[in-house]
Amino acid sequence: MGVMTRWLDPDEQRTWRAFLTASRALMETLDRELQHDAGMPHAYYEILVRLSEAPDRRLRMSELAELTGSSRSRLSHAAARLETSGWIRREDCPTDRRGQVAVLTDEGFATLAAAAPGHVEGVRRHLFDALSPAQVDQLRRISETLADHLTDSGPN
Amino acid sequence: MGVMTRWLDPDEQRTWRAFLTASRALMETLDRELQHDAGMPHAYYEILVRLSEAPDRRLRMSELAELTGSSRSRLSHAAARLETSGWIRREDCPTDRRGQVAVLTDEGFATLAAAAPGHVEGVRRHLFDALSPAQVDQLRRISETLADHLTDSGPN
DNA sequence: CGCCGATAGTTGAACGCTCAACAAAACCGG
DNA sequence: CCGGTTTTGTTGAGCGTTCAACTATCGGCG
Numbered sequence: 001m002g003v004m005t006r007w008l009d010p011d012e013q014r015t016w017r018a019f020l021t022a023s024r025a026l027m028e029t030l031d032r033e034l035q036h037d038a039g040m041p042h043a044y045y046e047i048l049v050r051l052s053e054a055p056d057r058r059l060r061m062s063e064l065a066e067l068t069g070s071s072r073s074r075l076s077h078a079a080a081r082l083e084t085s086g087w088i089r090r091e092d093c094p095t096d097r098r099g100q101v102a103v104l105t106d107e108g109f110a111t112l113a114a115a116a117p118g119h120v121e122g123v124r125r126h127l128f129d130a131l132s133p134a135q136v137d138q139l140r141r142i143s144e145t146l147a148d149h150l151t152d153s154g155p156n
Numbered sequence: 157m158g159v160m161t162r163w164l165d166p167d168e169q170r171t172w173r174a175f176l177t178a179s180r181a182l183m184e185t186l187d188r189e190l191q192h193d194a195g196m197p198h199a200y201y202e203i204l205v206r207l208s209e210a211p212d213r214r215l216r217m218s219e220l221a222e223l224t225g226s227s228r229s230r231l232s233h234a235a236a237r238l239e240t241s242g243w244i245r246r247e248d249c250p251t252d253r254r255g256q257v258a259v260l261t262d263e264g265f266a267t268l269a270a271a272a273p274g275h276v277e278g279v280r281r282h283l284f285d286a287l288s289p290a291q292v293d294q295l296r297r298i299s300e301t302l303a304d305h306l307t308d309s310g311p312n
Numbered sequence: 313c314g315c316c317g318a319t320a321g322t323t324g325a326a327c328g329c330t331c332a333a334c335a336a337a338a339c340c341g342g
Numbered sequence: 343c344c345g346g347t348t349t350t351g352t353t354g355a356g357c358g359t360t361c362a363a364c365t366a367t368c369g370g371c372g
Contacts, residue, residue: 012284015293021225021307022306072320073359077358099320117161120163126305126306130305137171146282227331229330229353233329254337254351
């Protein structure tokens with residue numbers, strides 16, 4: 001490690017702060033909207049989405065944590081809450097006695113189905129509608145690059 | 157409001173999920189790094205930064221909330237904690253008896269100075285180093301567009 | 313088989329954020 | 343100057359996340 005810090009030049013500074021402002025505002029807005037009209041934070045919505053897409057609407061906790069990019073602990077707490085809300089149910093895994101499978105209940109699916117249109121609408125309004133098609137493409141490439149870069153070295 | 161939802165097409169879906177993954181991973185990584193080697197979350201770091209840049213290293217709570225994009229409540233809680241850490245101090249505002257000014261203490265400044273190089277290094281490693289100069293420029297434009305779009309209609 | 317390190321998942325405490333309610337002072341029209 | 347509205351900042355409860363510690367099981371090697 002060198003002794004001199006390479007500070008951000010004014011352009012980088014501007015980029016970094018704009019990114020912080022935008023991504024924070026975006027996530028907070030969507031979180032608030034989802035909390036308001038579905039009674040759950042965005043993170044929980046994502047869990048239900050992943051479950052709804054899985055075969056039989058069921059996933060190992062471990063898989064689910066991977067897919068939603070959350071720690072096992074976070075998922076465990078979230079699952080506890082989702083379970084008392086009646087949106088998921090946890091069962092023992094038949095092939096691994098340590099394991100648990102999270103299952104989306106019918107009630108959970110219904111709640112998700114009710115929340116989805118409004119949320120998608122929000123994502124459109126706050127993200128896609130503001131950008132040109134070219135920018136959407138740029139954002140995809142940038143995000144995929146960053147995601148790769150981060151998950152290479154960044155553990156959970 | 158129409159009755160039909162315009163769902164995200166596969167490309168939009170992919171973009172949206174990549175963005176979620178990337179921004180979440182980025183923020184979590186930086187947060188963890190900052191928490192680990194400066195003992196504060198990224199949000200608190202930002203508060204100290206803004207104060208350090210202000211004339212006399214002091215700002216009205218209200219200004220500070222604006223600059224850091226946080227609610228008054230959030231800032232109030234944060235300030236309470238930063239004050240017990242000895243990094244800021246709160247004084248009555250001379251021109252408005254409702255007001256408070258947050259002042260960065262010498263100890264706060266020193267802590268910030270100690271944390272900054274490592275954090276900047278992190279931002280470089282996890283963000284700028286992964287992108288081409290063109291992508292950095294694209295990211296700036298995209299972020300500024302989104303930030304404008306969101307702060308137009310999105311209150312706190 | 314028997315042990316030992318890895319893996320799966322949970323738990324509780326500490327902490328930060330949100331939301332709604334609140335107090336106090338400032339502003340402003342009449 | 344008076345009364346209502348707005349602005350400023352704080353507070354407490356409830357919730358979600360982190361981190362470290364812990365239990366239980368699995369997998370593999372001797």
